[in-house]
Amino acid sequence: MSHDLSVNRLTTTLGAEIRGIDLCRIGAGQVDRINELLLEHMVLFFPDQHLDIDAHVALGKQFGPLDAHPNLENPFTRHPQIFELAASHGGVADEWHSDISFNAEPSVMSILNMIECPDVGGDTMWANTSAAYDALSAPIRDLCDGLSALHDATPHGQPEVNAIHPVVRSHPLTRCKALFVNQHFTRRIVELSHEESTLLLDYLARWIAQPRFCVRYHWRKGTIAIWDNRCTQHFVVSDFDSQRVIQRVTVMGDTPEAAAAPRWEPYTRQEVVGATSRYDQQLNAALERDVMTLESNRKK
Ligand SMILES: O=C(O)CCC(=O)C(=O)O
Ligand SMILES: [Fe+2]
Numbered sequence: 001m002s003h004d005l006s007v008n009r010l011t012t013t014l015g016a017e018i019r020g021i022d023l024c025r026i027g028a029g030q031v032d033r034i035n036e037l038l039l040e041h042m043v044l045f046f047p048d049q050h051l052d053i054d055a056h057v058a059l060g061k062q063f064g065p066l067d068a069h070p071n072l073e074n075p076f077t078r079h080p081q082i083f084e085l086a087a088s089h090g091g092v093a094d095e096w097h098s099d100i101s102f103n104a105e106p107s108v109m110s111i112l113n114m115i116e117c118p119d120v121g122g123d124t125m126w127a128n129t130s131a132a133y134d135a136l137s138a139p140i141r142d143l144c145d146g147l148s149a150l151h152d153a154t155p156h157g158q159p160e161v162n163a164i165h166p167v168v169r170s171h172p173l174t175r176c177k178a179l180f181v182n183q184h185f186t187r188r189i190v191e192l193s194h195e196e197s198t199l200l201l202d203y204l205a206r207w208i209a210q211p212r213f214c215v216r217y218h219w220r221k222g223t224i225a226i227w228d229n230r231c232t233q234h235f236v237v238s239d240f241d242s243q244r245v246i247q248r249v250t251v252m253g254d255t256p257e258a259a260a261a262p263r264w265e266p267y268t269r270q271e272v273v274g275a276t277s278r279y280d281q282q283l284n285a286a287l288e289r290d291v292m293t294l295e296s297n298r299k300k
Helices: 028-041 053-061 129-135 138-144 194-208 275-299
Strands: 006-009 016-019 043-046 083-087 109-116 124-128 148-153 158-166 168-170 177-179 186-189 214-217 224-228 232-236 244-251
Touching (some): 028 043, 124 129, 129 177, 158 168, 224 232
Antiparallel strands (some): 109 244, 148 186
16 A cells, blocks of 8 residues: 555544545555455545546455446446436435345445535435444343344335345444444334334434434545445435436445344234234235245255
């Protein structure tokens, strides 16, 4: 790594701006250094990089296998591994989330290239979900440990695309525990009734979004951001009224590991016992599918 590399922390919780590295030309040693910095700061910003699509994809591949966005179309670049979001009046990604958490294997890390951005507005915020977990009181941490939750792609019109993950996950490299439920994709806590689940998910979403767990970044064209989806969530501030275009490559290959063993049975009501039974249908179908997958994997 170049001696010129500078690391400027943006908050005490997460986020650092990195200068003195050309992301067009990085070797294995620099990839290791970026991975190290990511473990420390969770989200890194590299201003003035101006990567083209090929350099962006090549950068992503240094960190692991890439995925295109599984649900959304990619009308501009049509590149299979680039997810592009363009907007001119806000309304993009303005709910807290970690990327692709509705997949059995959510994204490990995302690498975003800011192509065009407003002079003012359109900032992105990231929250440190590990700090948020640690700051909970012991009884609430204890309740969350061992719970699991259903995530789905309803925001992309595909509720049938879903997966169940631990509510508290253990980071595979740091072993830190982090909350892994988000406002955008998490539908239901498996072991709680719909009403209880709604309350707890809403509470955790508001808890995570507290300013003390967050960094807010103002973009400039050509900045690259790299973040760890295993211990952060992000949110785009929808306050802009001029063109904002981002391109993302998404590094895959992660299966969330529960921080604690399951302690309770899923809340399943197969029979219709009242109006709220409709809320159990999706959960029951997902649980049934997972049991069937498990059984057929055992036979293989
Ligand atoms: O536009 C942004 O700043 C981030 C959008 C987003 O959620 C993503 O690329 O994963
Ligand atoms: Fe995102």
